[in-house]
Amino acid sequence: MMADVLITGGHAGLGLEAATKLASEWHVNLVLAGRDMNKVETAAQQLGQRYGVRVTPLSLDLASLESVRAAAATFRDMLAKGKVEPLQALVCNAGVQSLRGPVSYSSDGYEETFAVNHLGHFLLVDLLLDSVADGGRVVFTSSGTHDPETMDGKSVGAAVEPDAVALANEGKNGKKSISGGKRYSTSKLLNILFSYELDRRLRRAHQPVASIAFDPGFIPETCLSKSAPKVARWLIRTALLKWVSKKLGVTMGSLPFSGAALARIAMDPAFANASGKYFQSKTGL
Numbered sequence: 151m152m153a154d155v156l157i158t159g160g161h162a163g164l165g166l167e168a169a170t171k172l173a174s175e176w177h178v179n180l181v182l183a184g185r186d187m188n189k190v191e192t193a194a195q196q197l198g199q200r201y202g203v204r205v206t207p208l209s210l211d212l213a214s215l216e217s218v219r220a221a222a223a224t225f226r227d228m229l230a231k232g233k234v235e236p237l238q239a240l241v242c243n244a245g246v247q248s249l250r251g252p253v254s255y256s257s258d259g260y261e262e263t264f265a266v267n268h269l270g271h272f273l274l275v276d277l278l279l280d281s282v283a284d285g286g287r288v289v290f291t292s293s294g295t296h297d298p299e300t301m302d303g304k305s306v307g308a309a310v311e312p313d314a315v316a317l318a319n320e321g322k323n324g325k326k327s328i329s330g331g332k333r334y335s336t337s338k339l340l341n342i343l344f345s346y347e348l349d350r351r352l353r354r355a356h357q358p359v360a361s362i363a364f365d366p367g368f369i370p371e372t373c374l375s376k377s378a379p380k381v382a383r384w385l386i387r388t389a390l391l392k393w394v395s396k397k398l399g400v401t402m403g404s405l406p407f408s409g410a411a412l413a414r415i416a417m418d419p420a421f422a423n424a425s426g427k428y429f430q431s432k433t434g435l
């Protein structure tokens with residue numbers, strides 16, 4: 151059966167690398183979901199032309215629950231009209247990290263990191279789960295930073311107690327927010343907790359869909375750290391810092407390796423029974 155893969159943030163960074171592998175090696179049709187339609191349409195056109203697959207752009211701003219609802223409705227409409235196929239994978243990959251400056255909030259008034267990385271994806275999965283084909287997967291790009299016991303977790307700021315109400319309201323009413331690093335690592339912990347709970351519910355409902363979490367490892371080349379000071383951004387891309395990070399025990403990834411791994415988790419039959427599992431770029435892949 152033909153199927154599509156929907157990937158959030160598939161026009162940039164790790165998502166684009168995975169989308170490229172999905173198109174070039176797995177020859178699957180794609181739905182690229184993102185908030186900047188110029189960027190999304192450009193990437194969709196290039197991937198479609200280069201690899202001869204159908205790539206459908208989908209407008210989605212994860213910082214707006216209304217936009218998530220509209221994106222899900224558009225996808226379902228396209229599905230009903232036969233413009234796209236049921237999903238082989240719904241890849242929740244987009245993410246933000248806000249390392250300095252004032253705390254930002256989504257259009258619904260929730261702290262942005264929590265809203266984009268967790269809440270928007272949570273709603274998207276809820277609305278599109280029945281569009282995932284039997285044997286398909288929901289995949290979450292999480293991060294090793296979720297674990298405060300590891301070097302990954304310590305490097306950006308240890309995840310805090312995942313209290314949704316507190317996280318949504320960080321920095322409000324004159325209260326000092328936890329750091330942007332902690333907000334990020336906690337949102338990545340939420341990705342994993344959601345992935346595990348989704349697996350539990352899918353198994354209980356005997357639904358043949360897998361829920362899998364993935365840590366791509368540290369990839370300094372993407373735009374994730376764009377909120378960091380310029381010097382820090384330059385520093386983290388140097389070979390020396392990568393070497394030091396590795397020596398210190400940070401889980402290292404790379405665009406080619408981690409992008410290919412994400413594509414495999416979405417497509418490879420070897421991962422069909424991997425529901426409820428968490429894979430890191432350095433192990434088990």
Ligand SMILES: NC(=O)c1ccc[n+]([C@@H]2O[C@H](COP(=O)([O-])OP(=O)(O)OC[C@H]3O[C@@H](n4cnc5c(N)ncnc54)[C@H](OP(=O)(O)O)[C@@H]3O)[C@@H](O)[C@H]2O)c1
Nearest residue numbers: 159162163164211212213243244245293368369372373374
């Ligand atoms: N890079 C790393 O070291 C690393 C390590 C572990 C995990 N990760 C995870 O990997 C995933 C991909 O990140 P990346 O490293 O590839 O960073 P990136 O280059 O900054 O890509 C992030 C993607 O998310 C999209 N996005 C941001 N806010 C959005 C919103 N409100 N609505 C819809 N899309 C939005 C961005 O779109 P725009 O172009 O519109 O901004 C972009 O496509 C993230 O979940 C991140 O947490 C990355």
